[in-house]
Amino acid sequence: MAPWGYEKDNGPAHWHKDCPIANGKNQSPIDLINGEVKYDSGLKPLTAKYVPFSDAKFLNNGHSVQFQPSAGNGSELTGGPLAVKYNFEQFHFHWGNNDTEGSEHRVDGKMYPAELHFVHWNSTNPSFKDAVGSGGPNGLAVLGFFLKVGAENAALKPITDLIPKVKDAGTSVTVPSNFDMQAILPATLTDYYTYDGSLTTPPLAECVKWIVFKQPLEVSAAQMEAFRSVINRDGKPMGGNYRPPCPLHDRAVKTSFK
Numbered sequence: 001m002a003p004w005g006y007e008k009d010n011g012p013a014h015w016h017k018d019c020p021i022a023n024g025k026n027q028s029p030i031d032l033i034n035g036e037v038k039y040d041s042g043l044k045p046l047t048a049k050y051v052p053f054s055d056a057k058f059l060n061n062g063h064s065v066q067f068q069p070s071a072g073n074g075s076e077l078t079g080g081p082l083a084v085k086y087n088f089e090q091f092h093f094h095w096g097n098n099d100t101e102g103s104e105h106r107v108d109g110k111m112y113p114a115e116l117h118f119v120h121w122n123s124t125n126p127s128f129k130d131a132v133g134s135g136g137p138n139g140l141a142v143l144g145f146f147l148k149v150g151a152e153n154a155a156l157k158p159i160t161d162l163i164p165k166v167k168d169a170g171t172s173v174t175v176p177s178n179f180d181m182q183a184i185l186p187a188t189l190t191d192y193y194t195y196d197g198s199l200t201t202p203p204l205a206e207c208v209k210w211i212v213f214k215q216p217l218e219v220s221a222a223q224m225e226a227f228r229s230v231i232n233r234d235g236k237p238m239g240g241n242y243r244p245p246c247p248l249h250d251r252a253v254k255t256s257f258k
Protein backbone atom coordinates (compact mmCIF):
# COMPACT_ATOMS: atom_id res chain seq x y z
CA MET A 1 0.00 0.00 0.00
CA ALA A 2 1.20 3.50 -0.76
CA PRO A 3 2.28 5.24 2.44
CA TRP A 4 -0.81 6.17 4.40
CA GLY A 5 -2.33 9.59 3.92
CA TYR A 6 -5.67 11.32 3.65
CA GLU A 7 -6.33 10.98 -0.07
CA LYS A 8 -8.93 8.70 -1.72
CA ASP A 9 -6.40 5.95 -2.37
CA ASN A 10 -4.55 5.96 0.99
CA GLY A 11 -6.91 7.65 3.47
CA PRO A 12 -8.56 6.51 6.74
CA ALA A 13 -10.77 3.89 4.99
CA HIS A 14 -7.57 2.07 3.87
CA TRP A 15 -5.60 2.19 7.14
CA HIS A 16 -7.08 -1.05 8.54
CA LYS A 17 -5.14 -3.06 5.93
CA ASP A 18 -1.79 -2.23 7.54
CA CYS A 19 -3.26 -1.50 11.00
CA PRO A 20 -6.16 -3.87 11.78
CA ILE A 21 -6.58 -2.07 15.16
CA ALA A 22 -8.23 0.65 13.03
CA ASN A 23 -11.45 -1.33 13.61
CA GLY A 24 -10.77 -1.68 17.36
CA LYS A 25 -13.08 -0.66 20.19
CA ASN A 26 -10.92 2.17 21.56
CA GLN A 27 -10.21 4.27 18.48
CA SER A 28 -9.87 8.04 18.16
CA PRO A 29 -11.04 10.65 17.40
CA ILE A 30 -14.67 10.59 18.55
CA ASP A 31 -17.67 12.91 18.50
CA LEU A 32 -17.95 14.38 22.02
CA ILE A 33 -21.70 14.34 22.59
CA ASN A 34 -22.54 16.56 25.57
CA GLY A 35 -25.76 14.65 26.30
CA GLU A 36 -23.77 11.45 26.81
CA VAL A 37 -20.75 12.63 28.86
CA LYS A 38 -20.53 12.26 32.64
CA TYR A 39 -19.22 14.91 35.04
CA ASP A 40 -16.50 13.56 37.38
CA SER A 41 -15.79 15.81 40.37
CA GLY A 42 -12.56 13.87 40.95
CA LEU A 43 -11.04 15.35 37.76
CA LYS A 44 -8.70 18.12 38.91
CA PRO A 45 -6.90 20.65 36.68
CA LEU A 46 -3.80 19.54 34.84
CA THR A 47 -0.37 21.01 35.37
CA ALA A 48 1.95 21.38 32.38
CA LYS A 49 5.51 22.57 33.05
CA TYR A 50 7.19 23.34 29.72
CA VAL A 51 10.82 24.37 29.97
CA PRO A 52 12.60 26.33 27.20
CA PHE A 53 14.19 24.09 24.55
CA SER A 54 17.74 24.43 23.38
CA ASP A 55 17.43 22.62 20.04
CA ALA A 56 13.92 21.96 18.81
CA LYS A 57 12.87 21.34 15.22
CA PHE A 58 9.71 22.33 13.38
CA LEU A 59 9.12 19.87 10.57
CA ASN A 60 6.79 18.79 7.79
CA ASN A 61 6.54 15.00 8.04
CA GLY A 62 4.24 14.67 5.03
CA HIS A 63 1.01 14.44 7.05
CA SER A 64 1.33 17.24 9.62
CA VAL A 65 3.62 20.03 10.79
CA GLN A 66 5.23 19.14 14.08
CA PHE A 67 7.29 20.81 16.84
CA GLN A 68 9.81 18.30 18.19
CA PRO A 69 12.42 19.07 20.86
CA SER A 70 15.44 16.82 21.32
CA ALA A 71 14.69 13.89 23.65
CA GLY A 72 14.79 14.49 27.40
CA ASN A 73 13.82 18.16 27.48
CA GLY A 74 12.42 18.03 31.02
CA SER A 75 8.93 19.29 30.16
CA GLU A 76 6.20 17.38 31.96
CA LEU A 77 2.46 16.97 32.50
CA THR A 78 0.73 15.86 35.73
CA GLY A 79 -2.70 15.99 37.35
CA GLY A 80 -6.18 15.71 35.85
CA PRO A 81 -6.92 12.04 35.07
CA LEU A 82 -3.22 11.14 35.13
CA ALA A 83 -1.80 8.94 37.89
CA VAL A 84 1.86 9.59 37.07
CA LYS A 85 4.11 12.19 35.40
CA TYR A 86 4.19 12.30 31.58
CA ASN A 87 7.06 13.67 29.51
CA PHE A 88 6.45 16.04 26.60
CA GLU A 89 7.26 14.50 23.20
CA GLN A 90 5.91 16.77 20.44
CA PHE A 91 3.02 18.91 19.28
CA HIS A 92 1.40 18.98 15.83
CA PHE A 93 -1.74 20.13 14.06
CA HIS A 94 -4.71 18.89 11.99
CA TRP A 95 -6.64 21.34 9.81
CA GLY A 96 -9.09 21.71 6.91
CA ASN A 97 -9.14 23.50 3.57
CA ASN A 98 -11.90 25.82 4.81
CA ASP A 99 -13.24 26.98 8.18
CA THR A 100 -16.07 24.43 8.30
CA GLU A 101 -13.79 21.40 8.77
CA GLY A 102 -10.40 20.41 10.10
CA SER A 103 -10.61 19.19 13.70
CA GLU A 104 -10.44 15.49 14.57
CA HIS A 105 -12.66 15.52 17.64
CA ARG A 106 -16.12 17.06 17.23
CA VAL A 107 -18.52 18.52 19.79
CA ASP A 108 -22.14 17.54 19.20
CA GLY A 109 -21.15 16.94 15.58
CA LYS A 110 -19.49 20.36 15.17
CA MET A 111 -16.00 20.46 13.64
CA TYR A 112 -13.56 23.31 14.30
CA PRO A 113 -11.18 24.59 11.60
CA ALA A 114 -8.19 22.94 13.27
CA GLU A 115 -6.98 20.94 16.28
CA LEU A 116 -3.64 21.10 18.12
CA HIS A 117 -2.25 18.00 19.85
CA PHE A 118 0.39 18.03 22.60
CA VAL A 119 1.75 14.47 22.88
CA HIS A 120 3.21 13.22 26.18
CA TRP A 121 4.43 9.76 27.27
CA ASN A 122 4.17 7.93 30.59
CA SER A 123 7.47 8.48 32.38
CA THR A 124 7.41 5.01 33.97
CA ASN A 125 8.52 3.76 30.53
CA PRO A 126 12.16 3.93 29.37
CA SER A 127 11.24 5.72 26.11
CA PHE A 128 8.42 7.20 24.04
CA LYS A 129 8.25 4.15 21.76
CA ASP A 130 8.05 1.82 24.77
CA ALA A 131 5.17 3.95 26.06
CA VAL A 132 3.33 3.60 22.74
CA GLY A 133 3.79 -0.19 22.90
CA SER A 134 3.14 -0.52 26.65
CA GLY A 135 -0.45 -1.76 26.19
CA GLY A 136 -3.49 -0.12 27.78
CA PRO A 137 -4.65 3.50 27.71
CA ASN A 138 -1.93 5.01 29.91
CA GLY A 139 1.02 4.96 27.53
CA LEU A 140 0.46 8.45 26.14
CA ALA A 141 -1.49 11.50 27.26
CA VAL A 142 -2.50 13.83 24.43
CA LEU A 143 -3.90 17.30 25.12
CA GLY A 144 -6.28 18.39 22.35
CA PHE A 145 -7.10 22.05 21.74
CA PHE A 146 -9.65 23.16 19.16
CA LEU A 147 -8.58 26.16 17.09
CA LYS A 148 -11.13 28.72 15.89
CA VAL A 149 -10.59 31.80 13.69
CA GLY A 150 -10.40 35.07 15.62
CA ALA A 151 -7.60 37.16 17.05
CA GLU A 152 -4.01 36.44 16.14
CA ASN A 153 -2.43 33.91 18.49
CA ALA A 154 0.76 35.62 19.63
CA ALA A 155 2.03 32.50 21.41
CA LEU A 156 1.70 30.41 18.23
CA LYS A 157 3.04 33.17 15.95
CA PRO A 158 6.71 32.04 16.20
CA ILE A 159 5.49 28.65 14.94
CA THR A 160 3.05 29.82 12.24
CA ASP A 161 5.76 32.25 11.01
CA LEU A 162 8.00 29.21 10.39
CA ILE A 163 5.41 27.41 8.25
CA PRO A 164 6.60 28.88 4.92
CA LYS A 165 10.03 27.36 5.69
CA VAL A 166 8.56 23.83 5.97
CA LYS A 167 6.09 24.07 3.07
CA ASP A 168 7.38 20.85 1.46
CA ALA A 169 7.26 17.33 2.93
CA GLY A 170 10.50 16.25 4.58
CA THR A 171 11.71 19.79 5.34
CA SER A 172 12.51 21.13 8.83
CA VAL A 173 13.88 24.21 10.54
CA THR A 174 15.43 24.88 13.94
CA VAL A 175 13.11 26.73 16.30
CA PRO A 176 14.60 29.82 18.01
CA SER A 177 15.51 28.88 21.60
CA ASN A 178 13.44 31.73 23.04
CA PHE A 179 10.21 30.09 21.83
CA ASP A 180 7.89 29.90 24.85
CA MET A 181 5.67 26.82 24.47
CA GLN A 182 4.06 27.38 27.88
CA ALA A 183 2.52 30.59 26.52
CA ILE A 184 0.34 28.58 24.10
CA LEU A 185 -1.56 26.97 26.96
CA PRO A 186 -4.39 28.71 28.77
CA ALA A 187 -3.42 29.87 32.27
CA THR A 188 -5.50 27.13 33.89
CA LEU A 189 -6.03 23.74 32.27
CA THR A 190 -9.57 23.15 33.51
CA ASP A 191 -12.79 22.26 31.63
CA TYR A 192 -11.88 19.23 29.55
CA TYR A 193 -13.35 15.97 28.20
CA THR A 194 -11.32 12.82 28.86
CA TYR A 195 -11.59 9.26 27.55
CA ASP A 196 -9.44 6.25 26.64
CA GLY A 197 -8.54 6.16 22.96
CA SER A 198 -5.87 5.77 20.33
CA LEU A 199 -3.42 7.54 18.07
CA THR A 200 -5.48 9.10 15.26
CA THR A 201 -2.88 8.14 12.65
CA PRO A 202 -1.13 4.85 11.96
CA PRO A 203 -0.06 2.85 13.97
CA LEU A 204 -3.44 3.78 15.63
CA ALA A 205 -2.21 2.18 18.89
CA GLU A 206 -4.88 2.18 21.63
CA CYS A 207 -2.49 3.71 24.16
CA VAL A 208 -3.84 7.24 24.66
CA LYS A 209 -5.49 9.01 27.55
CA TRP A 210 -7.23 11.80 25.60
CA ILE A 211 -7.77 15.17 27.27
CA VAL A 212 -9.70 17.54 24.97
CA PHE A 213 -10.27 21.09 26.21
CA LYS A 214 -13.73 22.59 25.91
CA GLN A 215 -12.50 26.16 25.29
CA PRO A 216 -11.02 26.63 21.79
CA LEU A 217 -7.85 28.63 21.23
CA GLU A 218 -8.04 31.47 18.68
CA VAL A 219 -5.81 31.92 15.64
CA SER A 220 -6.10 34.61 12.97
CA ALA A 221 -7.36 33.98 9.43
CA ALA A 222 -3.78 34.64 8.26
CA GLN A 223 -2.47 31.95 10.62
CA MET A 224 -5.09 29.51 9.29
CA GLU A 225 -4.02 30.39 5.73
CA ALA A 226 -0.42 29.58 6.66
CA PHE A 227 -1.47 26.01 7.56
CA ARG A 228 -3.39 25.77 4.28
CA SER A 229 -0.23 26.58 2.30
CA VAL A 230 1.51 23.41 3.54
CA ILE A 231 2.08 20.69 0.94
CA ASN A 232 1.92 16.93 1.59
CA ARG A 233 4.00 14.06 0.24
CA ASP A 234 1.96 14.01 -3.00
CA GLY A 235 2.50 17.74 -3.60
CA LYS A 236 -1.10 18.55 -2.69
CA PRO A 237 -2.35 20.91 0.05
CA MET A 238 -2.10 19.07 3.37
CA GLY A 239 -5.45 20.46 4.57
CA GLY A 240 -7.92 17.69 5.38
CA ASN A 241 -5.34 15.74 7.47
CA TYR A 242 -7.97 14.65 10.00
CA ARG A 243 -9.49 11.23 10.69
CA PRO A 244 -13.31 11.07 10.87
CA PRO A 245 -14.90 10.16 14.24
CA CYS A 246 -14.77 6.50 15.34
CA PRO A 247 -17.46 4.49 17.20
CA LEU A 248 -17.46 5.02 20.99
CA HIS A 249 -18.45 1.37 21.70
CA ASP A 250 -18.75 0.91 25.47
CA ARG A 251 -16.41 3.74 26.53
CA ALA A 252 -17.36 6.57 28.87
CA VAL A 253 -16.41 10.19 28.21
CA LYS A 254 -15.89 12.06 31.48
CA THR A 255 -15.82 15.82 31.96
CA SER A 256 -14.12 17.97 34.55
CA PHE A 257 -16.96 20.49 34.16
CA LYS A 258 -20.72 20.34 34.75
Ligand SMILES: COc1ccc(CNS(=O)(=O)c2ccc(S(N)(=O)=O)s2)cc1
Pocket: 090, 117, 119, 129, 132, 142, 198, 199, 200, 201, 202, 203
Ligand atom coordinates in the same frame (compact mmCIF):
# COMPACT_ATOMS: atom_id res chain seq x y z
C1 LIG B 1 6.46 2.63 17.63
O1 LIG B 1 6.72 3.46 16.54
C2 LIG B 1 5.91 4.53 16.42
C3 LIG B 1 5.14 5.00 17.48
C4 LIG B 1 4.33 6.10 17.29
C5 LIG B 1 4.28 6.71 16.06
C6 LIG B 1 3.37 7.87 15.78
N1 LIG B 1 3.89 9.12 16.29
S1 LIG B 1 3.12 9.77 17.53
O2 LIG B 1 2.99 8.77 18.54
O3 LIG B 1 3.79 10.94 17.96
C7 LIG B 1 1.52 10.22 17.12
C8 LIG B 1 0.77 9.84 16.07
C9 LIG B 1 -0.56 10.38 16.09
C10 LIG B 1 -0.82 11.15 17.15
S2 LIG B 1 -2.28 11.92 17.56
N2 LIG B 1 -2.87 12.64 16.27
O4 LIG B 1 -3.18 10.88 17.97
O5 LIG B 1 -1.94 12.90 18.57
S3 LIG B 1 0.61 11.23 18.11
C11 LIG B 1 5.05 6.27 15.01
C12 LIG B 1 5.86 5.17 15.19
Ligand SMILES: [Zn+2]
Pocket: 092, 093, 094, 117, 200
Ligand atom coordinates in the same frame (compact mmCIF):
# COMPACT_ATOMS: atom_id res chain seq x y z
ZN1 LIG C 1 -2.80 14.56 16.19
